[in-house]
Amino acid sequence: MSRVAVLGTYDAEAPQLFGVDLMQYLAAHGHPPCAIVFRTGGAPRADIPLNTVHAVDEERSVVQVTDFNDPNATDALRRLEADLFVYAGGRDLLRKGVLGASRLGCLGGHYGPLPEIRGMGTVEWSVLKDRPVVVAIQRFSSGIDTGDIVMQAPVSLRADDTFTSIRERCYFWTKVMLALATRAMLRESFAPTPQRPEDGEQYYRLHPELLKVAERKLANRLQAYTRHPWRQRQP
Amino acid sequence: MSVGRIVTSVRDVVQLRSRLRHLKVLLIPAPPPPLPKNAVDPTRLIHLGRYRPETPGHAEIFLRDSLAMFEPVGSDQDHWDACMEWMLRAQSVTGSGGFSVGYSFEHGWLPAYPETTGYIIPTLWDGFALKRDERFRAAALSAADWEIAIQMPSGATRAGYDGDPTGFWNQGLVPAAFNTGQVMQGWNRTFVETGEQKYLEAARRAADFLADCVDDRGVFVRGLSPGPLSQTRSYYARAAYGLAWTGVLTGVDRYVQVARRHLDWVLQQQQRNGWVSYASFVAQGPEDDALTHPLAYVAEGFFEIGTLLGEKRYIDAARRTAKAMMHVCEKRGLFLPATLSPRLTSSDRYSCLPGNAQFACLWLRIGMLDNSLPLMNVGLKMVDWLKGLHSLASENTGIRGGLAGSWPIDGGYSVFTYVDWAAKFFADSLLLADAARKRLRES
Numbered sequence: 001m002s003r004v005a006v007l008g009t010y011d012a013e014a015p016q017l018f019g020v021d022l023m024q025y026l027a028a029h030g031h032p033p034c035a036i037v038f039r040t041g042g043a044p045r046a047d048i049p050l051n052t053v054h055a056v057d058e059e060r061s062v063v064q065v066t067d068f069n070d071p072n073a074t075d076a077l078r079r080l081e082a083d084l085f086v087y088a089g090g091r092d093l094l095r096k097g098v099l100g101a102s103r104l105g106c107l108g109g110h111y112g113p114l115p116e117i118r119g120m121g122t123v124e125w126s127v128l129k130d131r132p133v134v135v136a137i138q139r140f141s142s143g144i145d146t147g148d149i150v151m152q153a154p155v156s157l158r159a160d161d162t163f164t165s166i167r168e169r170c171y172f173w174t175k176v177m178l179a180l181a182t183r184a185m186l187r188e189s190f191a192p193t194p195q196r197p198e199d200g201e202q203y204y205r206l207h208p209e210l211l212k213v214a215e216r217k218l219a220n221r222l223q224a225y226t227r228h229p230w231r232q233r234q235p
Numbered sequence: 236m237s238v239g240r241i242v243t244s245v246r247d248v249v250q251l252r253s254r255l256r257h258l259k260v261l262l263i264p265a266p267p268p269p270l271p272k273n274a275v276d277p278t279r280l281i282h283l284g285r286y287r288p289e290t291p292g293h294a295e296i297f298l299r300d301s302l303a304m305f306e307p308v309g310s311d312q313d314h315w316d317a318c319m320e321w322m323l324r325a326q327s328v329t330g331s332g333g334f335s336v337g338y339s340f341e342h343g344w345l346p347a348y349p350e351t352t353g354y355i356i357p358t359l360w361d362g363f364a365l366k367r368d369e370r371f372r373a374a375a376l377s378a379a380d381w382e383i384a385i386q387m388p389s390g391a392t393r394a395g396y397d398g399d400p401t402g403f404w405n406q407g408l409v410p411a412a413f414n415t416g417q418v419m420q421g422w423n424r425t426f427v428e429t430g431e432q433k434y435l436e437a438a439r440r441a442a443d444f445l446a447d448c449v450d451d452r453g454v455f456v457r458g459l460s461p462g463p464l465s466q467t468r469s470y471y472a473r474a475a476y477g478l479a480w481t482g483v484l485t486g487v488d489r490y491v492q493v494a495r496r497h498l499d500w501v502l503q504q505q506q507r508n509g510w511v512s513y514a515s516f517v518a519q520g521p522e523d524d525a526l527t528h529p530l531a532y533v534a535e536g537f538f539e540i541g542t543l544l545g546e547k548r549y550i551d552a553a554r555r556t557a558k559a560m561m562h563v564c565e566k567r568g569l570f571l572p573a574t575l576s577p578r579l580t581s582s583d584r585y586s587c588l589p590g591n592a593q594f595a596c597l598w599l600r601i602g603m604l605d606n607s608l609p610l611m612n613v614g615l616k617m618v619d620w621l622k623g624l625h626s627l628a629s630e631n632t633g634i635r636g637g638l639a640g641s642w643p644i645d646g647g648y649s650v651f652t653y654v655d656w657a658a659k660f661f662a663d664s665l666l667l668a669d670a671a672r673k674r675l676r677e678s
Binding site: 128201203204206207209210212 | 562565611
């Protein structure tokens with residue numbers, strides 16, 4: 001049985017963590033996580049020691065950290081002897097120590113077509129650059145969104161979408177695709193595609209003026225969906 | 236052992252311990268008590284007394300910056316108006332037509348500065364074109380005339396300025412190639428605006444001096460201002476722009492060729508990552524850190540000459556540096572460190588604000604030229620960030636509408652001084668931001 005550990009930000013009690021939707025999707029695809037490495041959104045939980053492999057039952061454990069890149073946290077990650085990490089957070093920059101602590105590295109999601117659009121505000125930048133809205137699963141490298149591409153899929157849009165609703169849909173698809181990519185990686189059914197740094201651009205948080213342009217462009221793009229004949233048949 | 240001896244021994248031990256404690260207090264000071272939340276680092280307060288904290292506005296700005304707080308942000312127009320009013324004050328305080336170096340917290344308004352007065356003139360003409368406010372036209376003309384009045388017989392503009400209270404500029408009348416190139420831009424623009432030959436004649440005399448400062452390799456070897464410590468200077472690319480422009484206006488090809496020769500040498504100093512050797516006032520070798528302000532001078536020189544002569548390779552070089560600095564700034568959460576190593580790394584915790592404003596201008600200009608949304612994005616963000624350091628309401632007229640040399644104000648560049656060149660580049664950036672916003676709204 002392959003060992004998968006999920007890294008993320010969670011505030012729930014240890015046993016409940018294994019009931020979170022991502023863990024269920026992983027289990028449904030044949031790879032229930034053996035461990036969850038988490039940090040809370042605020043102060044650490046008092047009931048779980050820091051940087052220690054804390055058994056929940058015979059097969060599952062949790063590790064509480066304050067920073068995934070902390071050397072003590074990395075030691076604990078190594079002790080899990082995981083085949084693959086799945087990163088479910090969004091704002092951590094995982095360093096080499098973490099990425100090298102499992103046999104096959106660490107998978108993570110990205111809301112933009114790779115390698116073209118890396119960085120932040122990527123849904124908005126995808127619209128601004130006339131590119132499809134895409135969820136990409138990558139095997140992280142130490143660069144920003146420069147890891148090997150495991151899989152990518154466009155995200156469907158609806159006539160009443162906003163950037164918020166598109167992001168929510170991206171979030172859902174990221175979790176589903178992480179489960180698919182985990183299975184594919186562990187079966188070694190395909191090889192991830194490496195990226196070259198020069199193949200893409202890094203983008204950053206948008207100024208409100210640019211955000212307005214992005215919203216206008218999104219509205220234009222969604223016009224096509226308003227006019228779609230299928231829409232007329234919907235109740 | 237008798238009871239007396241026991242009592243004596245105990246007393247001796249107690250006395251010894253007491254003396255040791257006393258000695259420890261004398262020799263090993265106790266750690267200071269912990270600071271309350273949001274307190275200013277006391278080490279930063281050591282020098283504050285020199286900068287007249289009792290003067291209205293001084294302590295306020297120091298505390299604002301120390302606690303990383305920001306001013307209320309207004310429209311581009313509000314900030315531009317305040318900035319131009321500050322510059323008019325900076326001119327009127329000198330009574331000469333020249334613009335004060337700036338407002339120093341230590342010394343108050345400083346004397347007139349020939350170099351920066353030269354390149355403020357185009358900003359005044361831009362203001363006149365926008366507002367038709369006669370004060371800007373009159374200010375531009377009196378500044379240009381003052382520059383002619385103090386032009387050296389060789390055609391050069393002098394280094395530094397008279398009456399520096401800090402004693403930094405104490406070499407007297409020394410010709411300075413960089414300053415000459417900046418003043419030529421003021422004369423050229425005034426000639427373009429008025430058609431008066433005296434300005435072009437002044438620029439031609441200056442160009443004769445400037446062209447002789449460059450050797451066969453394209454390096455400025457004469458007219459090196461004695462202020463900066465560096466002996467090799469790539470940021471003179473911005474002086475070469477004054478020379479090339481005068482060449483175009485006068486039809487003297489030699490000026491253009493010398494400017495081109497210098498710029499080709501500067502191109503060799505640019506690395507593939509956009510960083511440029513000798514873009515610094517203190518560099519002793521090609522690997523020494525660059526400062527954003529002279530680095531922006533280099534990029535401005537490339538961009539202006541590239542635009543003037545229609546030379547794509549120069550514009551490409553300006554774009555390379557501008558894009559590199561965009562990533563440097565954005566990756567740090569919109570913080571542009573003052574100095575950068577050849578690998579574009581920095582441990583600085585302060586920004587050089589003229590450099591920030593210059594790069595905002597470059598990002599916006601190149602962004603609009605290329606229709607590059609990422610460059611316009613960072614340019615607009617930087618202008619908004621600078622607005623947060625630009626007081627519209629201070630009761631101190633040296634502060635209200637001006638921009639400091641460093642953020643925080645006790646950072647490592649033009650410490651505790653509101654400098655005229657920061658205001659100039661900020662005013663330019665506000666006009667460009669307004670144009671970029673219009674462009675985006677119409678897109």
